[in-house]
Amino acid sequence: MDIVIVGASFAGLTAAIECRAAYPEASIHLIDREKEVGYFPNALNWKLKGSLTSWDQARISLVKDAEQADLDWKLETSLIGLNCGRKTVLLEKGETVFELAYDYLILAMGASQIWERSTGELEPRLLSSKTIGAAQASLEKLRDAQSIALIGGGQIGLESLEALSQLPVRLSLFEAQDSLLAKYFDREMTEKLRLKLEEAGLDLHLSETVNDISLSGSADKVKLESIHGQYEADYLLIGTNFKPNSALFEGALELNSDGTIWVDAFLQTSQEAxxxxxxxxQLPYAFLGKAYLPMINHAILTGRLVAQNLVDRKRPLKEVNRIISSHLFGYYLTSVGLTEAEAELRQEIRTIRLQRPFSDWDERLVDFKLVLTKESGRILGGQLVSKSQHLEQMDSLALAISQGLCLQDFLEQSWLWLPRSRPLVPILVEAANLYHRLLRAEE
Ligand SMILES: Cc1cc2nc3c(=O)[nH]c(=O)nc-3n(C[C@H](O)[C@H](O)[C@H](O)COP(=O)(O)OP(=O)(O)OC[C@H]3O[C@@H](n4cnc5c(N)ncnc54)[C@H](O)[C@@H]3O)c2cc1C
Structure with a gap:
């Protein structure tokens, strides 16, 4: 049996390792267009912050396991065509183009962050860390940088902003929304972070959409244009949405309107095998039906599942929950489930916000918000901004959301999961009391 996997990153490496375990006799061909694969995309940030002494430390541990899995590695080899009728893929390595037959094909080619209107000529002025080669080249470029513009005030843009703020450069951030991390946090939850960025002298442009990017006349600067003005910087980092690398499959496989490849519950595309x-x-997502959630844990999850479902349909996808966590400019920010802005579009909701103590940003700081259904108090989402890390407890909240628990149920059961000493527990108890008071006041 020939299993061909295209893409040797989180999803593809996991799939290869799991396929080897499940099908010991199979020939497994792992293909990637890059020469060096399997690095965290945060490598450049870590290097700038001094937490990496060598690039190797940014390599994901899956690579070592895959190296021991007796795979046929085909690196620096790109997929350029697919013939489902003949069950072959067309590959290109340097000048050579060749066909490879598959019994089962797993596409794990990820996504790119691209600027729709950009052309290749911008490349020398762009900073990127999607591949290790790009991260190394970007570090070189930064040696002579005096000003950098970033597009996107989401997780990637802000984590990059923080890392770049270690350098003596002028930083400008452009974000189309009116607040930071707007996909995951309601506006008021990131206000303190915004103030902190402004205090640090960063040039923030919220509610400002960049419409055009070009090179300056002498090509030594990048020019950004919005309806508010024109700006120049030495380099540009794009931290906007991802676009799945699926263009190659138009006409061959069914695609969703966002460019993702349609799959059934067992991860099979519209073509057999x-x-x-x-x-x-996309993945089935609590409350929203399906959603595009490009994250490492989802890549690993689907890489595992696909191996189980390759020959027999054994383990369908279950609903996933979104949980994101970032440590930015001294604050831990964690969001699970729906924000208030997302939830109120779908049903009547209640929100509860608790801030502890908020006069100063000390170690005990907690700013916590819960989003609940009005009727039953079912937990839809939670957001936490704090000075210390409470990810484990937010994980429990994510589990409660997945199980459809209401706040009271969660509190009653949480004694099992969360020791009373955990700082978030009293906050949750107080949130429940507040919620009940709110309901009584309405009666
Ligand atoms: C700067 C940055 C920071 C991020 N930070 C986080 C984070 O903190 N947490 C988190 O959960 N997620 C983060 N992400 C998202 C995360 O990187 C992705 O969700 C994850 O890498 C997806 O894994 P994947 O295996 O599906 O695809 P990818 O990691 O994109 O890998 C796809 C592979 O396919 C190969 N490939 C593509 N096309 C072809 C072709 N035609 N032929 C051959 N090979 C091909 C590529 O070379 C690549 O190796 C970040 C992303 C970026 C860019």
Whole structure:
């Protein structure tokens, strides 16, 4: 049996390791267009912050396991065509183009951050860390940088902003929304962070959409244009949405309107024996039906599942929950489930916000918000901004959301999961009391 996997990153490496365990006799061909694969995309940030002494430390541990899995590695080899009728893929390595037959094909080619209107000529002025080669080249470019513009005030843009703020450069951030991390946090939850960025002298442009990017006349600067003005910087980092690398499959596989590859509950595409995983697909998402959630844990999850479902349909996808966590400019920010802005579009809700103590940003700081249904108090989402890390407890909240628990149920059961000593527990108890007081006041 020949299993061909295209893409040797989080999803593809996991799929290869799991396929080897499940099908010991199979020939497994792992293909990637890059020469060096399997690095965290945060490598450049870590290097700038001094937490990496060598690039190797940014390598994901899956690579070592895959190296021991007796795979046929085909690196610096790109997928350029697919013939589902003949069950072959067309590959290109340097000048050579060749066909490879598959019994099962797993597409794990991820996504790219691209600027729709950009052309290749911008490349020398762009900073990127999607591949290790790009991260190394970007570090070189930064040696002579005096000003950098970033587009996107989401997790990637802000984590990069923080890392770049270690350098003596002028930083400008452009974000189309009126607040930071707007996909995951309601506006008021990130206000303190915004103030902190302004205090640090960063040039923030919220509610400002960049419409055009070009090179300056002498090509030594990048020019950004919005309806508010024109700006120049030495380099540009794009931290906007991902676009699945699926263009190659138009006409061959069914695609969703956002460019993701359509898959069934067992990760099979519209073609038999062709599967897709990781950043190429949407996942069933609590409350929203399906959503595009390009994240490492989802790539690994689908990489595992696909191996189980390759020959027999064994383990369908279950609903996932969104949990994101970032440590930015001294604050831990964690969001699970729906924000208030997302939830109120779908049903009547209640929100509860608790701030502890808020006069100064000390170690005990907690700013916590819960989003609940009005009727039953079912937990829809939670957001936490704090000076210390409470990810484990937010994980429990994510589990409660997945199980459809209401706040009271969660509190009653949380004694099992969360020791009373955990700082978030009293906050949750107080949130429940507040919620009940709110309901009584309405009666
Ligand atoms: C700067 C940055 C920071 C991020 N930070 C986080 C984070 O903190 N937490 C988190 O959960 N997620 C983060 N992400 C998202 C995360 O990187 C992705 O969700 C994850 O990498 C998806 O894994 P994947 O295996 O599906 O695809 P990818 O990691 O994108 O890998 C796809 C692979 O396919 C190969 N490939 C593509 N096309 C072809 C082709 N035609 N032929 C051959 N090979 C091909 C590529 O070379 C690549 O190796 C970040 C992303 C970026 C860019």
């Amino acid at each position: 062709v599967f897709a995983v990781g950043d190429l697909i």
